[in-house]
Amino acid sequence: MGVPLVYFNSWSEQYRRPFGAVRIGSVIYFSIQIEQDAAAEVNLMIQKDGNPFHEVLMNQAADESRRFTCKFKTEGTPGLYFYHFRITFQEEGNVQTIYYCKAADLYGGEGRIVSDLSQVEQYQMTCFQYADPAPEWYLHGVIYHIFVDRFFNGNRHKQMLHPKKNSFIYATEEDRPYYIRDKNDQIARWDFFGGNLSGIIAKLVNLKRLGVTILYLSPIFEARSNHKYDTGDFQKIDPMFGDEKIFKKLVSKAGQLGIRVILDGVFNHVGVDSVYFNRYGNYGSGGAYQDASSPYHDWFTFHGDRDHYDCWWSITDLPTVNKAKISYQKFIYDSEESVVDTWTETGIGGWRLDVADELSDGFIAGIRNALQRHEKKGEHKVLIGEVWEDATNKIAYGKRRHYLEGGMLHGVMNYPFRDLIVNLINGKINARQAVRSFMTLKSNYPPEALLANMNNLGTHDTERILTVFQESQRKLGLAVWLLMALPGVPCIYYGDEAGVVGGKDPDNRSFYPWGKENQQLKAVFQEAIHARRTDPHLQHGAFYPFSLGPLFGCLRYVSMNQFTVLLVNPTRDSVNISLGQLKDETNGSLLRSCLQSLDLNGDRSEPMEYHYYHFDRS
Structure with a gap:
């Protein structure tokens, strides 16, 4: 007995409409083509994430199109639906059941027939609570990601303010970053080049000429390291970078040039050398490690003694905070004196949340609510999360994440787009494979989130993009144009436009080559950025x-x-x-x-x- 010809395409509104992610409560119309008269029964098999399957009988069209159709209404809370089709047909008294599901490459669109239920890979349908667009200034912008210590020293004679104890300063700006580690492979001396907030102010006009409209800064709060993801004090600018007065000046000067500032919010963990944990006693006699009666003590989870505690990815330098603690929530976002409120009040455009997967949906929603309090006083704020995978179906710590379904994140850092660009240009995938992958992401993300994702070719966590392309400027040129043309907000990692190379951390964090930029490559960036800034189709088409x-x-x-x-x-x-x-x-x-x-x-x-x-x- 032969298997009938079956066709369905999740990306074609002839077979599933409306396209892509839908608002909860929407009615979805399904249609599947079966080129054989012997089909006895066709069922849409659909399930709400984590729930049993719901069978919907599909009716054969009255005409001779051999189509089977049905409609399904999404209900309840937002989230994901997964579906495939079960087809039963008979010929000469024999009955056979087959299934139509996603193709073997696991992308959406055209699928495949399988006869074994265990081989079924289901289509995804994202349901969001409501359309949640990012601010217009953000959607139409171009972001520049600055690793503050490595950008520019704006002090007279390049004097370094408040150098830290037990650290070392590079002899020249051309030195390659290098970690000095102890016998336990821990960093023994943090290294610094001396970049600061005054340096960013000094280069604002340069950034304006490049076409930049948004600055995304690596963490700026007091910390022992050069990267500042080990926060020592959320309420204080790191003295090596400047102070609150200098930061407000940066926000003001940037604003006069039409440039907004986004801060990096590192709220999952703090530094072991912090006012909150204080393992080394550098913050007096307080802190969770030094004093069991400290108001910060219950922010952390200790195991047996004070030397054993929960930390991020087993890095003892980064004690994890229990985000469920009400006192911590009030400290970060749920009071007018909170960290988010205090720094948002300075006039910044919003926040990027570090390791968003480590934060609960409720915690992220709380931060978003704090930002919305400030929107009553002026322009809208943006909230972006660090997520490395498809954020629509992300599972973290056994829980499905819902941070793109309304009222939480506007978008995420778009590492999947980066991977696609790199793999396409480096010949690891062909054009059609890239298209199918892009279409899958397009169909999974709510339309507003797709436009709000922070697209990048490189960050402080990846190899330099020019190094990834074996220092081929032609390859990087293609990548930059794709970065500007794809949906989402393009983000340039400082120095990529100048031809900076480098491998993995710390080599990807060298000092910006002022006066020695690759002018040919910089011109390519400027041309592509200009197209992005002047072509409305690239911004919101x-x-x-x-x-x-x-x-x-x-x-x-x-x-x-x-x-x-x-x-x-x-x-x-x-x-x-x-x-x-x-x-x-x-x-x-x-x-x-x-x-x-x-x-x-x-x-x-x-x-x-x-x-x-x-x-x-x-």
């Missing part, structure tokens, strides 16, 4: 990835009469552009119509070349 043979394309559009197309050739070969090679993953007509308007047939694309088309018939 709908997103449609596609492939033309080996070429990867990205359509951003307002309508068929107004759109932008970026086409890149990530291969080592010259390619003749032909619309006959177009692969549209939704089987729609809009994409082909737009591309036909550009009259691309016969054009030639050279290796590692990009093509930027802006079309406006109006």
Whole structure:
């Protein structure tokens, strides 16, 4: 007995509408094509995350299209639904059951038939509470990520303020970062170059010329390390960086140039050398380690004695805070004197939350509520989380996370996009694989979150992007244009535009090469940033990835009469552009119509070349 031809495409509104993530309470229409008369019963098998399956009988269309259709209403709380199709058919008295589910590559869109239920990989449908857009100033911006100690020393004669005990200062700004470790592989001496807040103020005009509208700063609060993720005192700027007066000056000066400042909120853990824990007694006789009666003592979880305690990823230098403690919540966000309120009051644009997966949904919602208190006084604030995977289906510590479903995060750091860009340009995936992966992410994320994600090519936690591309400027050029064209807010890691190279931490944190920038590469960044800043399609247009043979394309559009197309050739070969090679993953007509308007047939694309088309018939 033969298996019938079955077709469903989760990205085509001919088969599932509306597209992608939906608001809870929405009615979803499903349709599946079965090219055989013998189908006896077709069921949509759908389940709310963690609940049993719900069977929905699909009805055969009255015409001769051989389609089976049904509708399903999402109900209750927001979250994820997962679904596949069960098809029973008979021929010559024999009955067989098959299943239609996601393809073997685990992406959405076109799926596959399997006969074994254990092989079923389900489609995902995200349901959010309500549309939760980020502020317009953020969505239309370009971010510059500064590792403060490594950017610029703005003091006269480059004097270093308040150098820390048991640390060392590099002899020149060209020195490569290096950790000095003890016999237990712990960092014995923290190293510093001397970058500070005054240095950022001194370079604001340079950043403005580059096209930057938002500064995302690595942590600035007092801490022993150079990176400051081991907070010593949330209420004090690190003396090596400056003080509160200098910080307010930075916010003010940046604001005069149309640049907002986003701070790094590190609220999951603190430093072992902090006023809260105080293992070494550098903060007097108080702190959880020194005094069991300290008001901070119950913020931490000790095991047997004071030398054994919960810490982040077993790093004893970073004691984990119990975020369920009411006193800690009040300290961080739930009072007018809280950390979030105090620093937001200075006029910053918002926060990026470190290790957001370590924070509960309630904790994140509390921070968001604190920011909204300040929105009554002026412009809207943004809240972004550090998440390395697809944030829509993230499970952390056995719990599904709901931080993109309304009232929590506006978006997350978009490491999946970074991985796709890198793998496409380095030849690890082809254009169609990239498209299918991009489409899966597009369909999983609420539309507002997709536009609000902080897209990056490199951060302080990754190798330098030029190093990832074997110092190929052509590859980096393609990546920068993709960064500016894809949905989300582009973020540049300081020095990437200047040609800085480096491996993993700490080599990726060298000092900015002032006066020695790669001007050719910087010009590429400026051109791509200018396109992003002046082309509204790239800022908020709908997103449609596609492939033309080996070429990867990205359509951003307002309508068929107004759109932008970026086409890149990530291969080592010259390619003749032909619309006959177009692969549209939704089987729609809009994409082909737009591309036909550009009259691309016969054009030639050279290796590692990009093509930027802006079309406006109006």
